[in-house]
Amino acid sequence: MRRPLMITAVAAVAWLAAAATEARAAARPQITRVDVTTMNSELVCTIISTGLFTEQVVNTVESGLPAVVELLYRVVDSRDHSLRRGLYSMEIRCDVWNNVYALVRDDTSYTYASFALVSAAVERLEQVPVMPLSALDDATDISVEWAIAVYPLRGKEQESIVGWVQEQVGGQSSRTWREQVLNIDDLIRRLSSKDTGRRSAWFRSPSYRPPVEKERP
Amino acid sequence: MKSIRSRLVVMCLVVAALPAVPLALAVQSLLDKTFNVGLNETMEEALKSGVAMSRDAWDEQCARFAGDVRALLVDLGGALPDSGRVALAMKSRASLGSTLHGFVLARATGAAGDTLDTPLLSFSANETYQRLTGNRSFITKPSGTGGDLRLFESTDRSLLLATWTPPAGNERLLLFSQTDPSFLRRAEDLIAARQLFATLQLTRAGLTRSFFYSFVVIYGACVVLALALSLLIAERIATPIRRLSAGAGMVAAGDWGYRLDIRGGGETGHLVDAFNDMVARLDDQRRRLVDMEKMAAWREVARHLAHEIKNPLLPIRLTIEELRDQYRGDDPAFRALLAESTRVVGEEVEQLQRLVRQFSEFAKMPELEVRAGSLDALAHDVAALYPQVTTTHAAADPLDRFPFDPEAMRRVLINLYDNAVAMMPAGGTVVRTSVQCADGQAVMRVGDNGPGIPPEHRARIFEPYFTTRREGTGLGLAMVKNAVLLHGGDIAVESTVGAGTTFIIRLPLAGPPPAPAAHREA
Secondary structure (H helix, E strand, C coil): CHHHHHHHHHHHHHHHHHHHHHHHHHHCCEEEEEEEEEECCEEEEEEEEECCCCHHHHHHHHCCCCEEEEEEEEEEECCCCEEEEEEEEEEEEEECCCCEEEEEECCEEEEECCHHHHHHHHHEEEEEEEEEHHHCCCCCCEEEEEEEEEECCCCHHHHHHHHHHHHHHHCCCCHHHHHHCCCHHHHHHHHHCCCCCEECCCEECCCECCCCCCCCC | CCCHHHHHHHHHHHHHHCCHHHHHHHHHHHHHHHHHHHCCHHHHHHHHHHHHHHHHHHHHHHHHHHHHHHHHHHHHCCCCCCHHHHHHHHHHHHCCCCCCCEEEEEEEECCCCCEEEEEEEEECCHHHHHHHHCCCCEEECCCCCCCCEEEEEECCCCEEEEEECCCCCCEEEEEEEECCHHHHHHHHHHHHHHHHHHHHHHHHHHHHHHHHHHHHHHHHHHHHHHHHHHHHHHHHHHHHHHHHHHHHHHHHCCCCCCCCCCCCCHHHHHHHHHHHHHHHHHHHHHHHHHHHHHHHHHHHHHHHHHHHHHHHHHHHHHHHHHHHHHCCCCCHHHHHHHHHHHHHHHHHHHHHHHHHHHHHHHHHCCCCCCEEECHHHHHHHHHCCCCCEEEECCCCCCCCCEEECHHHHHHHHHHHHHHHHHCCCCCCCEEEECCEEECCEEEEEEEECCCCCCHHHHCCCCCCCCCCCCCCCCCHHHHHHHHHHHCCCEEEEEEECCCEEEEEEEEECCCCCCCCHHHHHC
16 A cells, blocks of 8 residues: 555655646746847847736836846757857836836837836837847858846845845844854845846747848949 | 664754754744735835825926916916016915926027026026036926927926927026925835835745745754764763773673773763772672682692591501500610600601691681671780780771671781791881771781792782791681681782781771672581
8 A cells, every 4th residue: 555655645746846837937937929030131039928027026117116128049050059149138117206117228218108018018029139140151040049037126226125134134133243153144145136037938939041141342 | 773872863853853844834934924014915005105196296296387387477478578577477476375486587599599598587596597507407297288388397306397488589488396305305215115115025035035044044054063962972972881881791701800991070980980890899709709719629628638637647646656565575776766766756647637737727717706896906915925016007996896707817817927927037027007997998907027028929828838938838828818708808918029028908897798608518
């Protein structure tokens, strides 16, 4: 009787682990489609994604804190050789006083009346520049892999919150005690400084052959 | 797992780790509750409402400013008035609670007409105008107002600005409204609080995890410390026990000289001391038993010899006397020879009978008749027979009710004194110390300043029939040792050749032990 019981227990644990992994994956942002095309002698992509903004992220943005959306890409050829890697970054801000949202992309600020509109704009990003066609070899099939990540707290905002926590935790004890015996603050800083962001899995675009650029005079 | 060390370590680990689960649950629950105190929906709604109210208040202020500006322009009739009219109109509106706090009338210059020259006229706006021409940035306030009336707000919202350009001319009227700084500060505080709230909500899981990990790390460190301490303690407990066990094995294998050399206090120290003491006592008893068995064997030999020699002695004596008496011859020489031979044989027989008596006495060794008395007094009485004996430390006897056999101890002392006197034919001094108590024993020393005992003889002097004197039987010191052993004591000898010899008698204060049945029978 013991062996079937053990097998059942192992199976149950495996199922729970798989379910947890699946649940975590479901909670992550996802890129559902990537179209590659060319525009003005440049390789550009249209990226469609879902699940970028959780309720907590929306709350954070609505409170006036900026959120950063990062797109990581790598261009690979048919033999899976990496041709280029890059990062495309955007920032979402909310003007709390006027209740308007701004998407800062390529040094240009686009204003939106609601977060839903910003979200829609980010979830369908068009003409994201990747690389100039001149940098590509002729007659090569390429694919572009994309991953998208949303960081509601970056840089000084994160430092600020960690500092606040540090103040709350360490405020009561003497500095000497903290430094000499056990620096819990530092421990918390290290643990909580882990990125609060969420990143999607890599999504590979269909294979694409860029048009051969005509020789310039 | 059977070793005491493993058990101790496992026990310590279990004790240290057992509270981990309930503590972890308690910490988790405490953290959740702590966060729930501040991070709940009510608080979130309150903060959102506060920010919304601030925004509404600001919008209302902007709307009032725009309304006041329009009303003023209506008052002015839509044409650039002289400054006196503007001031008058503003004063009249101020009495109605107007939001207009000042104006500047200036000439617009530049290609686009967006640069203001020195003000032609201003009212309560000098400071504002300075700020306006400083690095202050303005953003267009969406007011729905187009044409020549435009509304702006400073990026820090401390100032609302309206510009009106009349249809003709290049002058421009700027109207200002100062925002209440306390309103701005409170609103900014609200916004900051909401941002902190949102951030905490976002990082709540991470923070909880961080605190929890901190707890786990600290607890883990404590468990590791407990493990190290338990290992140390277990080692300190197990080592003496292991060595004790090994020592017991060595003793069982016959190494009676084995002693534990472990320094430690408390129970371990007591245990080690008790073990060493036990082995020492066992060794002592074993040696005594061996000595007694040897002595019993020697006594058996003595008894047998006495029996074998004693029986023919009387017939020999009678026969030789009969031979002497029955001679009827006339030869005087032969008669004389016979008489001399009879005398010599008689003397030798008598010598043998004396020897037999000594053998018999040694063989008999009657059971002790123990009585309580003063050993010191007995020694004093015996010493009185020997002028060579002097006593030192003649203090009051601490053992006047000491249990011993007076007759046996008298023989012991006589033998020792005899032996000492015999060893000093040219004279000397015998020194006896009074009886003293030490380590639960009565101790008495008898020493002389004779020639001493050579080292090669010291080990054998208590053996029966061992003597270095021609006339000695070798039974005196053997009888001494036998008597002392029967008392449960011991006798030792210290001797320096040319300086003298000292015998040390140690008797148990509790008195002689009960004689074993075998010995009684013997």
